[in-house]
Amino acid sequence: MSLSRISRKLDLSITTVSRALGGHSDVSSATRARVEAEALRIDYRPHEGARRLRRGRADAVGLILPTGIGRFDDPFFLRLLSAVGPALAEAGLDLLVSSAPPGDAELAAYRHMVEGRKVDAFLLARMRVRDARVDYLQNAAVPFVAHGRSSSKRPYAFVDTDGTQVVAQATSRLIGFGHRSIAFLAASGDLSFSIARESGWRQALTEAGLIATAIFQAEPTEAGGFDAMHALLCSVAPGDLQVSAVVCATDRMAVGVLHALAETGLRAGRDISVIGFDDHAFSTHTAPPLTTIAQPIEAAGRRMVAMLTQILAGADPETLFEIMSAQLIARASDGPAAEQSRIETTKGQTL
Amino acid sequence: MSLSRISRKLDLSITTVSRALGGHSDVSSATRARVEAEALRIDYRPHEGARRLRRGRADAVGLILPTGIGRFDDPFFLRLLSAVGPALAEAGLDLLVSSAPPGDAELAAYRHMVEGRKVDAFLLARMRVRDARVDYLQNAAVPFVAHGRSSSKRPYAFVDTDGTQVVAQATSRLIGFGHRSIAFLAASGDLSFSIARESGWRQALTEAGLIATAIFQAEPTEAGGFDAMHALLCSVAPGDLQVSAVVCATDRMAVGVLHALAETGLRAGRDISVIGFDDHAFSTHTAPPLTTIAQPIEAAGRRMVAMLTQILAGADPETLFEIMSAQLIARASDGPAAEQSRIETTKGQTL
């Protein structure tokens, strides 16, 4: 009831109105102007449903938030969402959001959107090394762009942060501070970002001739970090701790580690160094302020949308990727190794 | 190409297939069974676009994230989103998300969804006392459910936390600890939640015969809290501070306050008490762990969806509302007032 309304008013065919508004060349500029004026006057908006029906696409993309075990509130996703929103809007794409815990329910959520033809493509985040979502989407021939990589037969479009390189740099910084036994606190599960960061840690250690055995893992939350560090501290007599520095897979874990340290009376940045990853807003304000790594989430989001529009326009997903570099933000949670731990490390690196 | 596919295969009319699947009564149970079996076999899903075109509704609801000044990553929204997602899915509703900074761009985002008939209704969060979104939506006769109240002529459906009551309780707790000069750190702007919480603080103070003048405000972020507390601490000579406790409008602000305190060598929970609001994941792990207030965000999200479906089914929005109670979580950032400040307060309450 709308293209037709303009067409009646202006005594033109529906076709002509449609083509005028659609910017086609076979309509005179005079007619086009008349149509545009009338469209503006009655504030015409094409009916999305009709358009989708006719064009056979949804002009929408899906994003399914991975609900975590327990409470789910990682600032990462919000930053991604808020970057992706305007970019998508500018491209004329809607964003359909849902949430599901990884596993069958998650796949079902993807299937729901695909089979209902609700979206043309997906944005994926928080990739896992063996990622069922990738298999499913590639199989169903649904385009997507991921934030992070995973091991799949066929390559796909992605944006990723070079976690390996920058964590290696952070670890080297600790080595430069005199630390000899540096632990890595990995995120549990097979989260790609954690594995990339871990290998940066390992790399720096190996290069410096140190052994990379002090690795433990926990849920990528504050509680996970706290529990892991707490367990570590309880496992040895006070003053007998081997580890003098901890590189954490995420800021949230680092916050938990800081807490466990404070609880035991250990001073982060002096007795033990801690480095996080993400540079979330709260990390400036921990006690002490957290040395961490800033990754360009907003830029990544915008880049993902750009890739998506290219793919939707026919580009080959296999050729589209970008690895962005992250930046070490030195604050106060790390520093020179205390004499004591420098000596103790000679006894061994394992825990 | 799909109802028709079933109809051809089964030698029925499209009408009958549609009505069989739609649960209408004028189709024999034998036929219905055949249709259902075939639909299952070919994994039939109605085409959303076609359905929307015909039915004239979108079966989708919109949620526009208010991008803040600077970086935007309040865990509140993520918790709300993850609660709302599954509830909406169960009701057969899609969730369309966008983001925009409050102001003209925000209204434009709402208009975009409304006028493109992309959604049937909205979910609103982070209400402001004078909220242009409410005016616009009521005017355009688009249903919505809000989290939080605002001052509008016509009432609307909302779920809210009773911030006033619980903050009064928290403030009384501080008074019970012997604090006599208790400040409130409000969120800037005219955010409803902050105003409700402020009035709880004021109420408790007044009831105890204390003067409620120590109020200052800042952006509802860690940086905002830090700057405000920092400025306060710098404005007086050390040891001359009037305020012995601070009630913060949000946990994020409280984190900043904690940081400012630590920087000056003041011990939160001993020299100065701090209470937050939200009980976000990181609040368990601040130094010291933050005494705060837990509000039921997930339950609120589910309740909002329930209300929305009622409204979409014809219920009167003006009769739908629920005020949920929040809970004080006592941790270590507050405690008995130090002798010193108890004496000093006699000098005056203002800052």
Place this chain on the structure above:
DNA sequence: TTTGAAATCCGAAACCTTTCGGATGGACTG
């Protein structure tokens, strides 16, 4: 046997847009 109602089914229209394949008229070419 006729009538009427109930149980089942179906044709066609409508929702709004896009696009294929022309149609029309005028200007230009040869």
Place this chain on the structure above:
DNA sequence: CAGTCCATCCGAAAGGTTTCGGATTTCAAA
């Protein structure tokens, strides 16, 4: 003047679903 070509317009179909207003059959009641 016949033939071409171009600029501009339009009719009709298609896309998948729902629903209005019957049509047909069956069966019991009169």
